[in-house]
Amino acid sequence: MKNVNRMSVEELSFPRTNRNHAVAVLSSTMPGVCQPVAAIPMLREDALRGAISINLEMLETKEILMNPVNARVTAWLVPWLADPRFEGSEDQFNRSWAGRAKINGGATVPFFETHAMPAHGQDPIYKALGMHAPVGAQVNNWYRKAYNLIWNYRAANRSRHLDERLLDDTSLAPAFWQHSRFAHIVPDFDDAMFEGEVALNIVEQRLPISGIGVPTVAVGQSGPLQVRETMRGGDAQVTNYGIGMSTTTSSPNFFWMRGVSGPGGYFVPDIYAEMQQGGVTISLANLELAKKTQAFARLRQQFEGHDIDDEWLVDMLMSGLSIPDMALRHPIMIADRTVRFGQAKRYATDAGNLDESAVSGAARVNLNLRVPQLRTGGVVMVLVEILPDQLFERQADPFFMTNDERQGDTFKHLPDALRDTLDPQPVDIVLNKEIDTDHASPNGRFGYAPMNWKWNASGPKVGGKFLRPAANTSFDEARQRIWAVEQVNPGLTQDFYICRSIHTKPFLNEVGDPFEYTAMGNCVLNGLTQFGAGLIEATGNYDKVAEKAPVDRIQAE
Secondary structure, eight states, rough: OOOOOOOOOOOOOOOOOEEEEEEEEEEEEEEEEEEEEEEEEEOOTTTEEEEEEEEEEEEESSSSSSOOEEEEEEEEEEEEGGGGOOOGGGHHHHHHHTOOOOOOOOOOOOOSSSOOOOSTTOOOHHHHHHOOOOOTTTEEOOHHHHHHHHHHHHHHHOOTTTTTOOOTTSSBOOOOOOOOTTTTTTTTTOOHHHHHOEEESSSSSSOOEEEEEESSSSSSSSSSSEEEOOOGOOOEEEEEESBBOOOSOOTTTOEEEEEEEGGGGGEEEEEEEETTTTEEEOHHHHHHEEEHHHHHHHHHHHGGSOOOHHHHHHHHHTTOOOOTGGGGGGGGEEEEEEEOOOOEEOOOOOGTTTOOOEEEEEEEEEEEEEEEEEESOOEEEEEEEEEEEEOOOOOOOOOTTOOSEEEEETTTTOOOOHHHHHHHOOOOOHHHHHHHTOOOSSTTTEEEETGGGGSSSOOOOHHHHHHSSTTTTTOGGGGGSSSSOOOSSSSHHHHHHHHHOOOOOBSSSSSSOOEEEEEEEEEEEEEEOOOOOOOOOSSSSSHHHHHHHHHOOOOOO
């Protein structure tokens, strides 16, 4: 029987082909910035596999740097659907691709946005990538947009206190500090995640109050008094008090108040709300609800930092409902490598400068890239961030600062297994002086950390001629061997998470880019791009053969 179902939604099948995208980059960078190294466009339905090798050179410094200098290289996939103009809707994305108006009748969303190419070298992002176009020519802004989308996504995952960049921002974004020893310190925390909340059932919503009421007779300022007070159910009851304070009349517009003698002989009100037996109950079901709420609140944390602004989307995910295109609404990390620069010192060879020396450094990192078939298309971007290790050399040594102060029968400043196990809120307040003993507000709050965090010690000790008691001391030649990037009076501000300022004093050339790099590799894109056959130089072979072919045709009668 003939199949009458002709409403198929299967796409047509075309032969898939491979095409190469060679990566050959030579560029330079300053430290402390998020430097774009390479950008690889992926068309719709493309898949990618490839490898890139990046060689980095640190130009000459005055001395071998004692604190490590690290280069973090990451590769990100930014799907085209991540563009906020599509509002996360794959239907709107496809309508824009086809040049159709929005489904609700709105204006057509242009799939690609363009802008005028600035003067050569005026756009730091294009300058880093080595992009060329005639000045004033209209160019696709997706490389710039992908760069800013990646940084915003990383910032949202790092801290909600970091400001987002505009998607058309042309500046190079600051690099992210890798604070492995302080990753657990946060500016605030959710107390309910530890303690939970148990709902109380109030049997009586209105509680009787004693110590305040209306006098039944006119009295003086003090003395025995009968007072009409509220009672359960809203009725009134009369209570005899030996002493009290009152107005001089029993009018409803005046009241009596019980008081006691406080510090310094001042009058202090003595008024209480009295809860009757059985007035408040705790349900076992509410206790179980608090436990489950805590558990699901921890699960909800995994959705933080994503580009999910609508609570209803989070509610769907929390309900176990899948949203197929959700993973394509934000950048996806596909590679991450961190490498440390090796350094070598060489001395001058001419007789007059045998004591002169210079130090250079180098590092190498290999990236393997894999992206499955992507229906939306996108951009793969490789980034490098070069930063020295932050020392925080003036951290307080917890044992060095321990004294004989006690808390009960244990030492207050030492861990105690029983006390700490029973603590319902295993959180420590991190003081400024624990991060920097030279802080101007030593007893101010730096942040919060898990209980006993400071006993997991990892702070470096810098002593001898390199000892530096303050962050803003004068020039010290011995300290040229340490690339110290410090903040005076550090706090959990944006400067703690990102590098917004960095000096280049250790380098012989303090003005130019102190790092150079090359990137070599190849990526193979498997997709629907159809290629023409290979061409050869025209020699007239077709015309010569065609002359031999018969052209007469028999006409049927």
